[in-house]
Amino acid sequence: xxxxxxxxxxxxxxxxxxxxxxxxxxxxxxxxYWYQQALGLGLQFLLWYDEGEERNRGNFPxxxxxxxxxxxxxxxxxxxxxxxxxxxxxxASSFGQPQHFGDGTRLSIL
Amino acid sequence: QKEVEQNSGPxxxxxGAIASxxxxxxxxxxxxFFWYRQxxxxxxxxxxxxxxxxxxxxxxxxxxxxxxxxxxxxxIRDSQPSDxxxxxxxxxxxxxxxxxxxxxxxxxx
Numbered sequence: 001x002x003x004x005x006x007x008x009x010x011x012x013x014x015x016x017x018x019x020x021x022x023x024x025x026x027x028x029x030x031x032x033y034w035y036q037q038a039l040g041l042g043l044q045f046l047l048w049y050d051e052g053e054e055r056n057r058g059n060f061p062x063x064x065x066x067x068x069x070x071x072x073x074x075x076x077x078x079x080x081x082x083x084x085x086x087x088x089x090x091x092a093s094s095f096g097q098p099q100h101f102g103d104g105t106r107l108s109i110l
Numbered sequence: 111q112k113e114v115e116q117n118s119g120p121x122x123x124x125x126g127a128i129a130s131x132x133x134x135x136x137x138x139x140x141x142x143f144f145w146y147r148q149x150x151x152x153x154x155x156x157x158x159x160x161x162x163x164x165x166x167x168x169x170x171x172x173x174x175x176x177x178x179x180x181x182x183x184x185x186i187r188d189s190q191p192s193d194x195x196x197x198x199x200x201x202x203x204x205x206x207x208x209x210x211x212x213x214x215x216x217x218x219x
Contacts, residue, residue, distance in 0.1 A: 037148055040212035040213075042210070043154070043198070043209045044197075044208065045206075045208075045209075048206060055205075055206075056206055057206065066199045072171060088151075088153075090153055090154070097142050097144075097159075097202045097207060098142070098156055098200070098202070098207070099156075099157055099200075100156060101146075101153040101154050101155070102153060103152070103153050104152075104153050
């Protein structure tokens, strides 16, 4: 069974640019979660999508947004990138609980 | 504000000894409890789930849950250098899972 897949694995952007990260959940999972993990820090909850709807949102500015598609895959969009957005972005999926994580996208802002 | 608290560590344990990791949570309505292992630069990996009071064993790992004390722990027997990682406690309710900040475990060869 394929796990959670994320793309791209690495990304380098400059301040002010926009980025889109993608996540495909485990087959049968309807929920997708996005987390930000800055270097040496804990997981910061960003967004939760379930059945195509945004269910919960963490304490992040509106320039962080996303969506979930009918096939349950998801995108995370970040506009007007700032230096502090440099982090590992993790996607997790579940059907209920627990969550299973993908390998993440490492975003570097120059 | 629902919280999950862990000692950040590092917790240093000699190889072959028992490592004991602890976690407390604030929401008495929590129903599900998880331990994840995260190696540096990698994503978290689920290693244990526990849903009812008592102990649950899986190989060298034992999860312990005490809902009355709002306390969950992870014991790692016969610690190996490969167990050196950050261990995240996660607590779930009806709506979402909350992660602790993790405990760094260092197994001393």
